[in-house]
Amino acid sequence: MILEGIVTTEDARGHVNIAPMGPQFEPGQDHFLLKPFATAHTYANLVQHPEGVLHVTDDVLLFAQAAIGLVEPTPALMPAARVRGQVLVDACRAYEFRIAEVDDTQDRVRMRAAIVHTWSQRDFFGFNRAKHAVIEAAILATRVHLISPAEIASEYQRLEPLVRKTGGRDEEQAFAILSQYVQEQTNSHAHKARPT
Amino acid sequence: MILEGIVTTEDARGHVNIAPMGPQFEPGQDHFLLKPFATAHTYANLVQHPEGVLHVTDDVLLFAQAAIGLVEPTPALMPAARVRGQVLVDACRAYEFRIAEVDDTQDRVRMRAAIVHTWSQRDFFGFNRAKHAVIEAAILATRVHLISPAEIASEYQRLEPLVRKTGGRDEEQAFAILSQYVQEQTNSHAHKARPT
Numbered sequence: 001m002i003l004e005g006i007v008t009t010e011d012a013r014g015h016v017n018i019a020p021m022g023p024q025f026e027p028g029q030d031h032f033l034l035k036p037f038a039t040a041h042t043y044a045n046l047v048q049h050p051e052g053v054l055h056v057t058d059d060v061l062l063f064a065q066a067a068i069g070l071v072e073p074t075p076a077l078m079p080a081a082r083v084r085g086q087v088l089v090d091a092c093r094a095y096e097f098r099i100a101e102v103d104d105t106q107d108r109v110r111m112r113a114a115i116v117h118t119w120s121q122r123d124f125f126g127f128n129r130a131k132h133a134v135i136e137a138a139i140l141a142t143r144v145h146l147i148s149p150a151e152i153a154s155e156y157q158r159l160e161p162l163v164r165k166t167g168g169r170d171e172e173q174a175f176a177i178l179s180q181y182v183q184e185q186t187n188s189h190a191h192k193a194r195p196t
Numbered sequence: 197m198i199l200e201g202i203v204t205t206e207d208a209r210g211h212v213n214i215a216p217m218g219p220q221f222e223p224g225q226d227h228f229l230l231k232p233f234a235t236a237h238t239y240a241n242l243v244q245h246p247e248g249v250l251h252v253t254d255d256v257l258l259f260a261q262a263a264i265g266l267v268e269p270t271p272a273l274m275p276a277a278r279v280r281g282q283v284l285v286d287a288c289r290a291y292e293f294r295i296a297e298v299d300d301t302q303d304r305v306r307m308r309a310a311i312v313h314t315w316s317q318r319d320f321f322g323f324n325r326a327k328h329a330v331i332e333a334a335i336l337a338t339r340v341h342l343i344s345p346a347e348i349a350s351e352y353q354r355l356e357p358l359v360r361k362t363g364g365r366d367e368e369q370a371f372a373i374l375s376q377y378v379q380e381q382t383n384s385h386a387h388k389a390r391p392t
Contacts, residue, residue: 002362004323056322124320126252127200132328166198
């Protein structure tokens with residue numbers, strides 16, 4: 001099962017990176033498999049310091065912000081219990097991990113993460129079409145360089161009514177942030193493509 | 197917020213109905229708003245006996261089965277604590293409720309449900325695109341009479357890779373059940389539409 005979660009890692013200077021990640025995760029197991037892109041901050045941080053925290057959360061505003069690299073203001077954090085790392089205070093659950101094995105022979109690095117401590121913080125809302133529409137929109141936003149503007153626009157058009165009809169304010173704000181971002185990216189690309 | 201949940205109710209003879217429902221639900225409040233169709237078993241049961249149980253669950257196989265009215269075998273149930281009703285043993289959370297107010301002046305009946313007891317059973321998996329794809333497919337299956345077969349087929353085609361790439365066996369089975377159902381419904385409609 002792929003879990004769309006949020007991973008925090010620290011760089012050498014202790015700066016916290018908050019990134020959306022889709023590890024292979026099976027409930028009840030004592031490990032999971034991270035597959036970061038080799039270009040990701042998360043990967044660079046884990047190479048330097050192989051510890052971090054995987055969060056299960058229904059906070060799609062944070063997902064949206066993290067997807068476009070604009071987590072502002074920084075959400076409340078607390079020190080991890082068993083690793084050098086930070087736990088999102090408002091997450092539903094948090095899994096402190098240590099990388100036990102790295103396989104970089106494939107396109108995407110595979111990092112086997114051993115869970116060393118678990119936090120249970122609050123309930124996950126449950127299935128909500130708006131929250132999920134934001135997740136899909138956030139994933140599209142991270143692929144804005146790979147997908148045509150027309151396709152992205154049409155997907156956002158399909159997702160928008162779900163957000164409006166089944167979500168709350170956070171979901172609307174998250175979707176608005178993502179809509180603005182993909183539009184800006186599309187415009188800046190169009191601009192660059194113009195002959196000058 | 198609309199929560200895609202599962203509601204159990206009982207008819208006069210004590211037969212349990214298991215139905216997907218999308219109530220308006222805000223975490224932390226002591227009530228929620230059910231909006232059943234007047235034709236639904238859930239509505240008929242609640243008119244006779246105004247008590248039931250709303251479940252938050254990530255079990256999409258149950259969602260799929262309940263959406264097409266084929267919950268087989270019946271999942272494990274246990275008696276509710278404060279109402280005459282049944283709790284799904286494998287749910288993540290369960291909210292026993294009593295209908296406090298009914299407004300049937302609008303197209304869809306609005307039933308205000310007071311939560312009288314809460315169960316916390318197990319963790320919700322978290323965001324998973326396959327689980328959510330099954331929820332979307334299940335919602336489409338309940339609208340098979342309102343949407344063109346071509347549109348349903350194209351939506352199922354869009355959802356299938358998500359199920360395959362990010363889900364497990366239960367998600368695949370759930371999607372297969374729904375695919376078969378919509379295909380059967382489409383064929384039987386096509387048959388009926390043919391001049392004889």
